[in-house]
Amino acid sequence: MKRFLYELTESWRIAAAQMRSNMTRSTLTALGVIIGIIAVTLMGTAVNGISTGFDKSMAVLGDDVLYVTQWPWKPVDDWWNYRDRKKIETAYAEKLNRMIDATPNSNLVLAVPTSSLFRSIKYEGNQVDNVFVLGTTADFIVTSTIDCKEGRFFNEIESRGGANVVVIGYDVADALFPVEDPIDKQVLINGQLFKVVGVNSRQGTFLGLFSWDSMVALPLGAFNKYFSGKPESDVRVKVKDKTKIADAKDELTGLMRRARGLQPEQKDDFSINEQQAFKSTLDPVKNSIAIAGLFITGLALFVGAIGIMNITFVSVKERTKEIGTRKALGARRRTILLQFLIESTALCLLGGFIGLAIAFLLCTGIAKAAPSFPIHLSLGLVFTSMIVSVLTGLFSGFAPAWSASRLDPVAALRYE
Amino acid sequence: MDDGKSVRPRGRIVIDIENITKDYVMGEETVRALRGVSLQIHANEYLAIMGPSGSGKSTLMNMLGCLDTPTSGRYEFNGKNVAEMDDDELAAIRNREIGFVFQTFNLLPRSTSLRNVELPLIYAGIDPDEREERAAQALADVGLGDRIQHKPNELSGGQRQRVAIARALVNRPSIILADEPTGNLDSKTGEEIMALLEDLYERGNTIILVTHERDIAAHARRTVHLRDGLIESDHAGFIPELDLETAS
Numbered sequence: 336m337k338r339f340l341y342e343l344t345e346s347w348r349i350a351a352a353q354m355r356s357n358m359t360r361s362t363l364t365a366l367g368v369i370i371g372i373i374a375v376t377l378m379g380t381a382v383n384g385i386s387t388g389f390d391k392s393m394a395v396l397g398d399d400v401l402y403v404t405q406w407p408w409k410p411v412d413d414w415w416n417y418r419d420r421k422k423i424e425t426a427y428a429e430k431l432n433r434m435i436d437a438t439p440n441s442n443l444v445l446a447v448p449t450s451s452l453f454r455s456i457k458y459e460g461n462q463v464d465n466v467f468v469l470g471t472t473a474d475f476i477v478t479s480t481i482d483c484k485e486g487r488f489f490n491e492i493e494s495r496g497g498a499n500v501v502v503i504g505y506d507v508a509d510a511l512f513p514v515e516d517p518i519d520k521q522v523l524i525n526g527q528l529f530k531v532v533g534v535n536s537r538q539g540t541f542l543g544l545f546s547w548d549s550m551v552a553l554p555l556g557a558f559n560k561y562f563s564g565k566p567e568s569d570v571r572v573k574v575k576d577k578t579k580i581a582d583a584k585d586e587l588t589g590l591m592r593r594a595r596g597l598q599p600e601q602k603d604d605f606s607i608n609e610q611q612a613f614k615s616t617l618d619p620v621k622n623s624i625a626i627a628g629l630f631i632t633g634l635a636l637f638v639g640a641i642g643i644m645n646i647t648f649v650s651v652k653e654r655t656k657e658i659g660t661r662k663a664l665g666a667r668r669r670t671i672l673l674q675f676l677i678e679s680t681a682l683c684l685l686g687g688f689i690g691l692a693i694a695f696l697l698c699t700g701i702a703k704a705a706p707s708f709p710i711h712l713s714l715g716l717v718f719t720s721m722i723v724s725v726l727t728g729l730f731s732g733f734a735p736a737w738s739a740s741r742l743d744p745v746a747a748l749r750y751e
Numbered sequence: 752m753d754d755g756k757s758v759r760p761r762g763r764i765v766i767d768i769e770n771i772t773k774d775y776v777m778g779e780e781t782v783r784a785l786r787g788v789s790l791q792i793h794a795n796e797y798l799a800i801m802g803p804s805g806s807g808k809s810t811l812m813n814m815l816g817c818l819d820t821p822t823s824g825r826y827e828f829n830g831k832n833v834a835e836m837d838d839d840e841l842a843a844i845r846n847r848e849i850g851f852v853f854q855t856f857n858l859l860p861r862s863t864s865l866r867n868v869e870l871p872l873i874y875a876g877i878d879p880d881e882r883e884e885r886a887a888q889a890l891a892d893v894g895l896g897d898r899i900q901h902k903p904n905e906l907s908g909g910q911r912q913r914v915a916i917a918r919a920l921v922n923r924p925s926i927i928l929a930d931e932p933t934g935n936l937d938s939k940t941g942e943e944i945m946a947l948l949e950d951l952y953e954r955g956n957t958i959i960l961v962t963h964e965r966d967i968a969a970h971a972r973r974t975v976h977l978r979d980g981l982i983e984s985d986h987a988g989f990i991p992e993l994d995l996e997t998a999s
């Protein structure tokens with residue numbers, strides 16, 4: 336065991352010396368591995384980045400909330416079947432809540448109505464157009480990950496009374512109040528004055544997806560009173576246990592059918608959606624990046640492995656006499672095998688490190704250029720790269736190392 | 752023989768070969784390098800193997816050093832049958848019992864003297880500290896105590912061969928095998944190396960030497976002449992006439 340350890344350190348030392356004295360050759364040979372590792376880390380980082388970015392945006396929707404809507408959250412081919420559906424009315428929320436309260440052991444907690452429109456907001460000289468204006472109740476915060484950086488969400492009393500209060504998103508606050516404190520200021524929406532009671536914490540945007548940062552929320556009563564036009568209305572329902580979301584969905588479907596008064600033979604004329612539905616729309620993108628990345632990685636690593644196998648064969652040939660000498664001095668077959676395996680592995684690890692360094696620089700560059708894309712080289716990826724490098728090294732070094740270990744000592748010593 | 756050289760008392764038998772043959776098959780042709788060689792070598796002998804080029808000296812030497820296996824015949828090393836040993840056991844014998852000195856020195860070019868001499872100790876599984884100490888001592892013993900951090904290309908030929916001898920000695924083997932150790936050295940440096948071997952012999956080492964130089968063979972206490980893969984003569988001491996004949 337101890338001997339194995341000493342032989343191992345000795346092998347590393349030889350490998351290091353070998354690489355140092357053949358620096359150009361080593362780096363060139365490791366090129367395939369370098370490219371392979373860059374490809375695998377960038378691919379992994381991109382997929383991770385998309386996932387985290389998307390998850391962060393999706394957090395807006397909440398993973399324990401069901402959305403009752405007219406249109407399903409997925410592309411439909413038979414849009415005409417949905418177009419004539421009855422609109423979802425905010426009044427359903429109250430009906431649903433009554434039914435939920437009457438159901439023992441309900442999987443649902445609470446239904447919250449929302450209506451939305453796009454409007455401009457003004458404060459003194461500043462104006463923001465196309466702001467997503469949401470009318471809802473004070474219960475809204477229960478179904479949302481929203482939290483306030485300053486101030487608070489509007490309360491039950493303001494909600495019931497339809498008070499002229501508003502909670503504004505981070506970017507909206509930023510645009511309207513570059514210097515001032517927004518709390519208690521009166522902003523103008525649709526010709527009406529609303530008092531700012533809260534400012535949301537920054538959420539960030541990702542691939543232009545929806546973000547709280549560019550929206551405002553106000554009591555539904557006030558929304559209905561002042562905003563004419565055809566608002567988009569939904570009902571969101573919080574689920575008690577998100578692991579039982581399918582049961583909750585079934586229950587909610589039943590309740591909605593009752594609320595709509597549908598006969599058993601009639602089809603559902605509403606859709607119940609969850610965050611998950613959105614997530615899966617991104618899967619094809621992630622998959623194609625992963626497939627492309629794996630293809631490039633595989634190809635580069637394969638070419639790299641062949642190159643390293645070749646150079647290790649050359650190294651064995653060049654050092655045949657040395658192998659003979661080592662055998663004469665008592666090196667066993669496995670000693671020689673180990674030595675060349677470690678040599679090829681060290682070469683691959685060198686490639687891996689260089690690849691990681693380049694990938695790291697690229698990631699830092701991308702992060703600088705596109706700050707909204709959540710990119711960072713994860714420890715897992717670094718680890719994976721190292722493992723991949725080592726495996727490539729072992730794979731490509733095995734044949735030459737094996738042939739070296741099998742050399743006849745006398746023939747090796749005679750080799751010129 | 753009264754040539755003023757001391758002959759030490761014979762010890763136990765270290766090498767015992769009987770009717771060894773070695774054939775090299777090259778395509779159609781078979782080269783019979785050894786054709787039935789028998790030899791007994793005792794502990795603390797100083798033996799020279801002589802003979803014309805191609806007579807099988809190196810082949811015999813490789814056989815004795817467990818680098819090669821005979822085509823037929825029996826070989827017992829320290830009472831153990833070499834034919835029954837597997838590759839690892841042979842490696843262990845080479846590591847612990849045999850010290851090789853080559854004509855071409857065979858040092859690792861990028862390693863210092865110290866690291867070269869440490870090599871057999873690594874394969875023997877000796878701790879780094881002890882390794883370094885013993886290697887430095889072995890180098891000091893061959894008069895290179897001040898050259899331990901030199902690489903081979905920073906040493907003279909004679910110094911390189913001394914490093915090789917230190918390497919052969921460092922694991923305290925039962926025998927030292929030297930195949931033309933002075934073949935690549937001028938005669939003066941050659942004599943220095945021979946003095947070193949003489950010294951090792953005096954200190955109780957067993958030495959087997961291949962050479963075709965009479966002056967070199969004259970250092971040995973026993974001379975074996977090979978011709979065409981057979982032992983032609985096996986004498987105590989050195990017999991100049993016989994050597995003259997083989998050299999012609």
Ligand SMILES: Nc1ncnc2c1ncn2[C@@H]1O[C@H](COP(=O)(O)OP(=O)(O)OP(=O)(O)O)[C@@H](O)[C@H]1O
Nearest residue numbers: 775777782783784803804805806807808809810811
């Ligand atoms: N690997 C081999 N393959 C084929 N023939 C070989 C091999 N090794 C040795 N021989 C042959 O065996 C014979 C003995 O060779 P060996 O090297 O033992 O001679 P030697 O006595 O050491 O000669 P020299 O003094 O020139 O070193 C020679 O005829 C040689 O050609």
Ligand SMILES: [Mg+2]
Nearest residue numbers: 808809810930
């Ligand atoms: Mg020879």
